[in-house]
Structures are given as C-alpha cells and as structure tokens.
Amino acid sequence: MKNRVIFVGVGGATCSGKTTLAKHLRNLLPESVILHQDDFAPPQENIPIHPGYNVQDWDSAEGAVDWPRMIKTLKKVKETGVIPPEHRSHDHLNEQRDVPIDRAVSERWKETFTQIAREHEERGERLIWVIVDGFLLYWHPEIVEQLDVRLFLRVPHDVLKQRRHERHGYHTAEGSLWRDPPHYWEQIVWPAYVAAHAGIVEGGDVEHGRPNGAVPGLILIDGLDMGMSDIVEKVSARLAEEVQA
Template identity: 75%
Template sequence: MALDERDEKQPKLRVIFVGIGGATCSGKTTLAKHLRNILPGSVILHQDDFAPPQELIPIHPEYNVQDWDSAEGAIDWPRMTKALQHIKATGIIPPEHYSHDHLNEQKEVPVEQERLDRWRKVFSRIQQKHEAAGEKLVWVMVDGFLLYWHKEVVDSLDVRVLLRVPHDVLKHRRHERHGYHTAGMYSV
C-alpha cells in the first residue's frame, strides 16, 4: 500500500477548543468536568497549569504582594499557546504537560443522571456522524480566569463561554475554598 493511500484512510482530525472563562470560583472547572463526562473522548486543559514558578509572579506596585491577577505575568503565555498548537495538530495534550488539578479539593456538583445520559446520546450521535464522514472529533475544554486576555489564545478557541456569577456568590465560594494548587507552586 502506498503512503498516500494510508493517509487517505486515516480520519481527518478536528480539534474543537471550548473556552470556559470567568472569575476565580465561578465554576469553570466544574463545568469543564461535566462537559468532559458528556463529550466522547474529551479532555481538559487548565490555564492554571501554565502559571510560571511562584517566584516569577509579578509584585503589585501599590500593595507590594504577588499579583496573581496580572495578566502579563500570571500565565506563561508562550508555553500555553505552544500546548494549544500541539493539541490542535495532534489531538493530544503534550506528553510533558502535567496538571495539578487533581491536588485541588473536588466539590461534587451533581447533575441529574437522565440529563447527562440525554446529552451523552446527543454528542455520541454527533461523534458517529463525523466518524462516518471520515473525521475524528476531539473536544478540549480550556478553562481559565484570564482566558480571554491573550489574543492568540482567544483566537484559537472555537467556542467561547464566559461564566458570570454574582459577587456575593463568588465571595462565599472563595471563602469556602481550602487551598488551591497551580503550576506556579511547583518547578515547571
């Protein structure tokens, strides 16, 4: 079999990036995990995993504390865009990528089983249609509180979701959060 014939039989890869942005504790990761459970073969890429080492986080000029909200310095944008490009080209998260999300407290937010099953069936049919047409779909949820700041990241997203949550709800959720791990806490 000629090389060209083998290439023709390989399904065409289509990676769909679903951006999920919003304030800290707005439910981005929870939504991403629910979508991962619904969308066949999907994965999550957490923006927090691209935080630079803690000692490189910029210092706020007025308050003299590390400024984790400084968009320029709180995320290693070149490393994140490189990972997105790799995923778009291959359909897999780069092998050197390591997520720290499993170290974070995982609060269960239940969804009715009937609803989950209904949506799984919908997306399973969509997946089957694309496979029949010779296309492999890969869904990637990309969550982050600074997700919509960097133009190259924003431009790579096929679907953009912004979670808006009332201030008092965010304040309560942040108060309830017990420790949170990002890549910046560890040597990358």
C-alpha cells in the first residue's frame, strides 16, 4: 500500500477559530492528525525580549517559532506519514472552546471521506491527512511550499482583540501559563500579525485585502461572514476536490 500524505494548512490570527476548524476536520477525515504550530515555539527562556516594550515577544515571526525544527518535522511527516515519537503537543492544556457544527454536515462529510478513502485503498493508495494549524503558517516559504491545501481564516481586529482578552492565557511547552502583560495586544500581537501577513494580501490590507498570489492557491475565509458549519462545508468540498482530481 502506497501512502499519500496531504498537508492541509489552516492559518489565521490568534483567536480566529483555526484550531476549532482543524479539530472539526480531524473528526471528519479518516487517518488524520493535527500538527499545531504553537508546539514549535522555542523554549520559554529563548523567547526574545521586545526591544521597545521590554517583555517577551511570543508573536513576531522571526522569534516565535523554531523554524528549522518545524520544517524538519513537516518533511519527516510528509515522507513517512507518521508524527515523530519525540514530538510533543501541549494543545490539550489550553482552553478548548466548543463550536459545534450541524450534525447532518458532519455525518455527510464523514461518510464521503470514508468512501473516498476506501476507493483509494482499492487502488493501492492510503490517504493520510495532516492538518497544520498556526498563526504564522504563511510567513516562511519552506512551510508554504509543503502545504497541499492552504486555508486562511480572517476575523476583524476588534473581534480578535475581544476574544484574546477573554482568554485566561496560553500554556507553554514547559507547562507554565503565559498571561498577556498590559497592552500586549496593541503593542505586540496585532502589529506582529500585520507584519507577518501584509505581504500575502492586496495593498497589505490584512482586514479587507484579497489574496495577492504570494501564497499560491490561498483560500481566504472571512470567519464572521460564515458559520462554522458553512466553513466546514466549504473546506470539505475543497479537500474532496484535492484527492479526486
């Protein structure tokens, strides 16, 4: 049986719903796993200090991700279809917000993807889905290159800010809880998000610009214009198209 590993990128700002979408997709797709970009953050002691505000900067692209480790892991998973045993995720420590989808949508697509998997197996091909979610997913060209499907969830600034402020914090790989210092959103999170994504949308307008082709095939989804059931419907249709082409 030959393995076919399909990487599905789910990018978006912090609190945009990307991890929620990724988990819905994992529930629909047979032989699927999630790789969280947050799990590739450097050790806490290596997170850089912002030169202007003198606090740790967990959000600027240059220092927020151990890029060589993430690239190496993705290449290994693409080659083997298996997450390396040394990889550890701390996503389960974070708040798990439940955003349900329509049962009919879930059951229909689960049945569809099960049938697709069966048809491929009859032809000697095992489909393995790897959903990669991250807030800096389209910043590094070597990451972008490895993704087969590229999704980007966009939510307006004010909604993201409110959601972020409602969170209790984020757990680090070491198990400690990071809480935003005062004004961290305005001073670091949002500027870092704009800097990392201005190059992939027209006019550098991260709130309204359409994809400019810098990330080939990028599917931009305005998260407030659609409910999660509709988003899952749209994405599932694209994934079915990817393997049936």
